[in-house]
Amino acid sequence: MRSCKEMEITSVAIYSEADRTAKHVLFADEAYCVGGAASQDSYLNIEKIIKVAKEHDVDAIHPGYGFLSENSRFARRCREEGIIFIGPLPETMDEMGDKISARKKMIAAGIPVVPGTEQGLQSAEEAREICREIGFPVMLKASMGGGGKGIRLVYSEDEVEEAYNNAKSESLSSFGDDTVYVEKFVEEPHHIEFQILGDTQGNVIHLCERECSVQRRNQKIVEESPSPFVTPELRQKMGEKAVAAAKAVNYIGAGTIEFLVDKDRNFYFLEMNTRLQVEHPITEEVIGVDLVKEQINIANGLPLRLKQNDVMQRGHAIECRICAEDTEFNFMPSPGIIRQITEPNGIGVRIDSYVYEGYEIPVHYDPMIGKLIVWAVTRKYAIERMRRVLHEYKITGVKNNISYLRCIMDTPDFVRGKYDTGFIKKNAERLQSGITSTDKETENIAMIAAYIDYLMNLEENSPEHSTDNRPISRWKEFGLHKGVLRI
Numbered sequence: 001m002r003s004c005k006e007m008e009i010t011s012v013a014i015y016s017e018a019d020r021t022a023k024h025v026l027f028a029d030e031a032y033c034v035g036g037a038a039s040q041d042s043y044l045n046i047e048k049i050i051k052v053a054k055e056h057d058v059d060a061i062h063p064g065y066g067f068l069s070e071n072s073r074f075a076r077r078c079r080e081e082g083i084i085f086i087g088p089l090p091e092t093m094d095e096m097g098d099k100i101s102a103r104k105k106m107i108a109a110g111i112p113v114v115p116g117t118e119q120g121l122q123s124a125e126e127a128r129e130i131c132r133e134i135g136f137p138v139m140l141k142a143s144m145g146g147g148g149k150g151i152r153l154v155y156s157e158d159e160v161e162e163a164y165n166n167a168k169s170e171s172l173s174s175f176g177d178d179t180v181y182v183e184k185f186v187e188e189p190h191h192i193e194f195q196i197l198g199d200t201q202g203n204v205i206h207l208c209e210r211e212c213s214v215q216r217r218n219q220k221i222v223e224e225s226p227s228p229f230v231t232p233e234l235r236q237k238m239g240e241k242a243v244a245a246a247k248a249v250n251y252i253g254a255g256t257i258e259f260l261v262d263k264d265r266n267f268y269f270l271e272m273n274t275r276l277q278v279e280h281p282i283t284e285e286v287i288g289v290d291l292v293k294e295q296i297n298i299a300n301g302l303p304l305r306l307k308q309n310d311v312m313q314r315g316h317a318i319e320c321r322i323c324a325e326d327t328e329f330n331f332m333p334s335p336g337i338i339r340q341i342t343e344p345n346g347i348g349v350r351i352d353s354y355v356y357e358g359y360e361i362p363v364h365y366d367p368m369i370g371k372l373i374v375w376a377v378t379r380k381y382a383i384e385r386m387r388r389v390l391h392e393y394k395i396t397g398v399k400n401n402i403s404y405l406r407c408i409m410d411t412p413d414f415v416r417g418k419y420d421t422g423f424i425k426k427n428a429e430r431l432q433s434g435i436t437s438t439d440k441e442t443e444n445i446a447m448i449a450a451y452i453d454y455l456m457n458l459e460e461n462s463p464e465h466s467t468d469n470r471p472i473s474r475w476k477e478f479g480l481h482k483g484v485l486r487i
Contacts, residue, residue, distance in 0.1 A: 001027055003292040012058055014049060016042035018362040023354045030056065037364045043067040046074050053083055060084035060299060062292070066366070069275040070097055086299040088198075088274050092249045096272040100143045100181050106269045109248035111241050114260060114268040116183035124161040127182060131160055134184050140164055142171030143179040148218030150174060153185060186268065188420045190229050190261040191215065193273075194242035195283045195291070197306075198251040199298050205308045206239045206257075207287045210279055213421045214408060216331070221401075221424070222408055223279040224318045225286050228379060228417025234265050243308075245269065254280075254295050263420070278321070278371065281352060285317035285375040315375055316382040320390065320408075322353065322370040324361050326399040327435050333367040336360065339397030344389035348375040348382075361398060369400075379417065383409055407434035 001011040001024065013028035018037035025031045032052045035042035042048070044067055053061060061078055063069040063086070072090035079085065087093075096102045100120060106113050115134055120143060121127045131138045131154060140163050142150025150171035152163035164180065172178035195207040211227035212220045230238070242257040249272075256277050258270040280291050289306070298304070324334045337360045343351050353370025355361065361369060374389060376382040390406045411427050413419045424431070 003290055003296070006290075007293060007296065009296070012053075012056055014043075014052060016364075018364050021359060023356060023359075032056065037362060039067060039364065046071075046077055049074075050077055050081055050083070053078075054081060058083060060086055060296070062086040062295065063275065065276045065278055065280075070273070072097065084299050086253065086295050088251055088253050088255065092251055093274045095249050096274050098143055099141065099271055100179070102272055103181075103269075105248055106245055109244055111245050111248075111269045112267065114183045114186060114270070117181045120179035120181055121164065124164040127164045127180075128157055128160045130182050132157065134182065137185040137187070139183045139185050140167045140180055141183060142167060142175060142177070143181055144171065144175040144177045148215075150180065151218050186260045186262050188263045188422065189213075190227070190420050191220075191258065191270075192227055192230060192238065192261050192267070193256045193258040193277070194239060195277075195280065195287075196242055196246045196251065196255050196257060197291075197294055197298070197304060198246050198253065198255070199304045200252055200301055201303050202247075202250075203304045204243050204246045204251060205304060205306060205311060206242045207283050207289065207311055208313050209235060209238065210277075210282055212258075212279065213419060214414070214423050215421055216424045220279065220321065222318065222320050222405065222414075223282055224316065224379070224382070225282040226313050226316065229261070229265075231265070234261075234267070238267055241267075241269075245272065253298050254291050278368075279319050281350060281371060281373045282317035282319045285350070285373060286313045286315055287311060288314065315377045316379040317373060317375045318382050318386050320372045320386065320405045321368050321401075322372055322393070322395075322405075323367045323401045324369050324398045325367045325401055327401050327404045328432075329399075331401075333363070334361075334399035335363040335367075336398045338395060340394065341396075342392065342394040344372075344392035346385075346389070348385055349389055350374070372405075383415060403435045404431060407431045410434070 004011040010029045013024050013031040014034045015022060015025045015031060016035055016037050017033060019025060034048045034052055035045055046068065061083055068074040070093055072093040075085045075087060075090035075093060095105055100118060103113050104118055117130055127140065137153060137155045140152045140154060150167050152167045154160055154163045167180045168178040171180060191212045193210050193212055196204060197207065198204040208225065209227050209230055210223050210225045211229060212223045214222040238259060245257050246255065254276050256273040258273065259267045260270050261267040276291060284291055325331045326334050338355055338357055341357050350373040351370060355369045372389060372393065374382055374385040376385050387406065387409045390402055390409065393402050395402065408414055408431065411430060413423060413427060
């Protein structure tokens with residue numbers, strides 16, 4: 001919507017009943033409710049969304065990066081109703097949304113892929129035989145998967161049946177399809193993705209890479225660009241293959257080609273995301289483009305304004321995903337009311353978030369509440385800046401992962417840029433012990449603030465001014481007695 005305002009385009013937001021007071025609703029020029037809190041009643045309800053769009057003369061729909069963003073049926077309904085879908089053709093989404101189909105397409109285009117099956121598995125026994133042929137360890141993966149769902153890492157034959165059944169079950173519940181396939185597990189892999197743009201005239205370029213190897217349960221936590229692992233020669237090779245992959249499926253709009261890169265810098269196609277990525281801001285920062293504006297211009301039939309030779313990485317950007325979750329209790333989601341929030345600022349700092357003081361984070365959706373992005377002239381300075389802003393960032397009322405992210409920034413493997421997708425597991429003990437001590441500091445600050453609040457309310461709440469409805473001071477939340485603060 002910020003991009004739309006700069007382009008003098010009126011923005012129309014949709015929201016569920018649970019998101020009535022979310023920031024995007026307040027920011028939009030117009031906003032309309034599309035149903036109840038459950039996503040199937042609102043954000044996944046294609047006909048309700050189309051109805052709102054038609055009633056309010058919407059010319060185009062930007063699907064974001066969740067819910068219906070990679071749903072080809074939604075893209076087709078937009079086309080049927082004469083509404084521009086800001087994204088690729090539904091046929092392309094079908095080809096690349098099914099990971100088995102995508103593997104076949106990439107093999108035909110000469111793109112290296114991880115060894116594995118090109119058909120869905122029919123039984124646990126078949127899975128066991130194929131795993132034995134490929135060689136352990138392997139990954140059992142949902143064909144329609146994404147976001148780390150429907151994936152199981154298998155190290156031995158004894159684990160195959162349980163992993164197969166669990167992957168199918170999770171895939172069915174998450175995507176409505178229980179097709180799974182098997183891939184060879186690339187050991188010590190880096191998760192590297194290339195941002196691509198394609199227009200309606202057949203022009204395709206890439207906007208270089210993002211390093212996305214800091215993952216927990218196959219979900220990204222921290223991303224950076226450029227990758228500290230990718231050499232100029234490897235960047236050129238991977239970029240060329242990313243463009244070839246996009247051209248092979250007639251790609252239109254912004255998308256991402258994801259690769260796995262082993263420790264010897266051999267790379268393999270992993271999947272294609274036919275939408276904008278959560279981590280797209282770091283590409284915007286180092287390349288100097290507004291990807292949403294590019295999406296809108298492409299959807300409007302305009303040719304790409306950039307040539308491949310125009311693309312150059314400048315400086316270094318890091319993104320941390322801010323989540324409302326309890327890092328000391330198995331990262332359980334922590335919905336609730338944000339009592340206080342202090343957001344960092346300064347040169348090279350960007351925050352994309354939907355929350356504010358007094359906002360109640362709903363229980364119904366993903367716990368990510370914001371993205372913190374920094375840019376600096378070098379990776380070293382970018383890490384230093386991220387450390388600083390994470391210390392400035394304060395959120396009370398809900399548990400969050402800010403202290404966990406601080407620990408990542410201080411971990412030697414990350415600082416040196418010597419890490420892969422096993423980073424979290426390898427450094428689990430250090431990260432967990434770090435958040436315990438950091439959270440204690442935060443708790444102490446909160447206790448001091450509560451005690452100051454108590455002192456300021458002493459006169460107002462004194463016996464001579466008391467009423468039956470007088471407020472209970474916040475200091476009691478911390479078990480403080482007789483006006484004495486102990487830390």
